[in-house]
Amino acid sequence: MELRAYAEGYVRLLWLLLLVIPVSLEAGWLYVQGETATYTASTSILLNASMLVDTAVPSTIVKLSVPTSYAAQVATPPVLIAINKRYPRLSIARLKTAINVTADSSNHILLIRVTDSKPEAAADIANYLALQFVEKQSAGLQHELTYYQQWLQQEITRLTSEINALNEQIQALQPPKTKPSDHPVLPTQQRIILNNDQYRVNNDIRSLYLYNQALSDIQSVQPLFQKAYIIQHEAKASDIPVVPPPSVSSVLAVAVTLGVLLHIAVVIFMEYFSPFIRHKGEIERLSGLSALNGALNIFGFEYKRLLAGHPLLCCWRLDAFRFLCESLSIQALKKGNHTILLTSLRQKRNCAVLFATFFVHSGYRTLIIEASQERPSLSQHLQILGPGNLKTDAGMLLSCIGRTSSPSLFVLPANATLTQNEPLTAVSLRALLPELQKLFQIIIIDGPVFDRADTRLLAAEVHQTILLLQKRRDRVKVLKETAIRCQDIGLRVQCLLVS
Numbered sequence: 001m002e003l004r005a006y007a008e009g010y011v012r013l014l015w016l017l018l019l020v021i022p023v024s025l026e027a028g029w030l031y032v033q034g035e036t037a038t039y040t041a042s043t044s045i046l047l048n049a050s051m052l053v054d055t056a057v058p059s060t061i062v063k064l065s066v067p068t069s070y071a072a073q074v075a076t077p078p079v080l081i082a083i084n085k086r087y088p089r090l091s092i093a094r095l096k097t098a099i100n101v102t103a104d105s106s107n108h109i110l111l112i113r114v115t116d117s118k119p120e121a122a123a124d125i126a127n128y129l130a131l132q133f134v135e136k137q138s139a140g141l142q143h144e145l146t147y148y149q150q151w152l153q154q155e156i157t158r159l160t161s162e163i164n165a166l167n168e169q170i171q172a173l174q175p176p177k178t179k180p181s182d183h184p185v186l187p188t189q190q191r192i193i194l195n196n197d198q199y200r201v202n203n204d205i206r207s208l209y210l211y212n213q214a215l216s217d218i219q220s221v222q223p224l225f226q227k228a229y230i231i232q233h234e235a236k237a238s239d240i241p242v243v244p245p246p247s248v249s250s251v252l253a254v255a256v257t258l259g260v261l262l263h264i265a266v267v268i269f270m271e272y273f274s275p276f277i278r279h280k281g282e283i284e285r286l287s288g289l290s291a292l293n294g295a296l297n298i299f300g301f302e303y304k305r306l307l308a309g310h311p312l313l314c315c316w317r318l319d320a321f322r323f324l325c326e327s328l329s330i331q332a333l334k335k336g337n338h339t340i341l342l343t344s345l346r347q348k349r350n351c352a353v354l355f356a357t358f359f360v361h362s363g364y365r366t367l368i369i370e371a372s373q374e375r376p377s378l379s380q381h382l383q384i385l386g387p388g389n390l391k392t393d394a395g396m397l398l399s400c401i402g403r404t405s406s407p408s409l410f411v412l413p414a415n416a417t418l419t420q421n422e423p424l425t426a427v428s429l430r431a432l433l434p435e436l437q438k439l440f441q442i443i444i445i446d447g448p449v450f451d452r453a454d455t456r457l458l459a460a461e462v463h464q465t466i467l468l469l470q471k472r473r474d475r476v477k478v479l480k481e482t483a484i485r486c487q488d489i490g491l492r493v494q495c496l497l498v499s
Contacts (some may be wrong), residue, residue: 009262012268013270016263017430024256025255039115039117039241040113040122041114042113042126043232043233044053044231046229046232047228047229048108049225051108061214064141064144064148070107071110074099074112075101075277079129083095083128087121087473094390095125099114099125099129100115100496104350105178111131114126114129121237122235138225138226146330149218152211152215155211156212172202197390273447275475276472277472280497286476287479289493291347291495292466295496296354296499321354328464328469331463332465337440337443338442339437339461339463340355340442340445340462340466341462342445342466343450343466343467344474345469345475345479347475348446349468350377350446353382355444363408364442365439366442367412367439367442368444370414371424371446382411385402385403386402386403387399387403392439398436400412426454429445430461433461450493466493467498
């Protein structure tokens with residue numbers, strides 16, 4: 001039952017699939033238009049700075065700094081902004097994804113790889129990144145070398161002046177010698193000053209030597225630092241895409257498949273959380289009311305054909321309803337009379353004429369009573385030719401009952417009046433019903449909705465009460481409340497699904 005309900009829901013919402021498929025095709029086409037081939041351009045940079053700093057300048061005085069990792073020094077924010085100005089279609093976030101920078105394990109080679117839909121743009125961006133990196137890192141290294149050169153020259157000048165000044169002070173502190181063999185004894189204070197000056201001179205001479213050596217090393221290896229960062233090869237545009245564009249047919253097929261799956265998911269979701277009655281099993285499981293076998297599944301034009309006496313094009317669609325009417329006819333044969341009350345949950349269902357049509361075709365003398373004063377429609381579906389000229393056993397003339405073109409079918413419309421211009425009400429119908437049951441084999445009362453007091457009053461006098469439920473229109477919650485009400489008043493009701 002559940003699977004059948006889902007299948008019916010799928011067919012019922014087939015119009016939604018006819019909308020989903022064009023939308024899916026349009027989305028797939030837009031995706032194909034937006035997706036293009038992907039090309040990759042790469043270049044590499046030889047990193048000699050670390051080796052030059054360790055070997056070319058062995059002095060402990062000069063400490064040149066080089067980055068430990070170069071990957072973050074390539075795609076810097078200023079460089080990305082400059083690329084974005086050159087290629088506005090590439091946002092900063094997309095550039096960060098398209099640019100890939102890696103270094104080898106020894107940190108001697110830096111590889112820059114750029115992926116883009118246009119090969120010329122990929123090569124241009126890769127070369128620009130490499131050139132900017134080399135210029136920035138080389139300029140930084142040259143700035144450090146220039147700084148150390150200037151600093152060493154200033155220190156050498158300062159130390160030279162300081163040594164000369166100390167030598168003059170030492171010369172002035174030493175007493176003059178009259179003879180080469182003289183060793184004059186200096187005062188203690190003068191001797192201490194002289195020793196300190198001599199110590200300072202020796203330290204300055206040693207520092208001067210080291211500074212001169214460092215300056216000489218820097219000046220000799222400075223041309224080598226111009227090759228601290230070397231672009232090994234220039235990035236070139238590739239003619240072979242790394243990722244070819246997807247084929248149109250495959251993308252459209254996937255889009256249609258996803259659309260169908262989405263439609264199935266929507267149908268399952270709507271059916272699972274549906275507040276309406278979908279099949280017979282739900283009636284018995286959720287409300288506890290018994291449901292008649294089969295369902296009344298008929299379209300409006302088929303209904304008109306049946307009333308006109310024409311056969312249906314698809315007779316098998318009413319087989320279940322025909323079997324139901326035959327079972328009710330058998331009950332009429334067993335009891336001598338069978339009275340049926342037709343009611344519904346929320347609005348009147350025009351099914352009484354269809355029931356009567358099947359009973360009349362089976363040869364049963366049938367009466368249709370329209371007990372609902374709201375929206376009377378019996379006269380619209382059946383042509384009343386005149387009074388039926390029927391009398392009760394007591395001799396009362398039933399002029400309110402009309403005859404139709406079928407000799408076995410009679411009608412008591414809602415606007416009929418009984419004796420002394422008494423309108424047809426539930427109370428008067430209840431009093432007249434025993435007499436009518438003697439005249440007709442089957443009586444069908446087309447009653448009002450179930451929540452009316454007249455309906456429950458008539459239900460106590462009939463042999464069978466059938467609650468007509470429209471599939472996917474009547475709510476399960478209302479059906480449960482009706483079942484509780486029937487249980488409270490002890491009324492036995494059977495349900496029939498109407499499509």
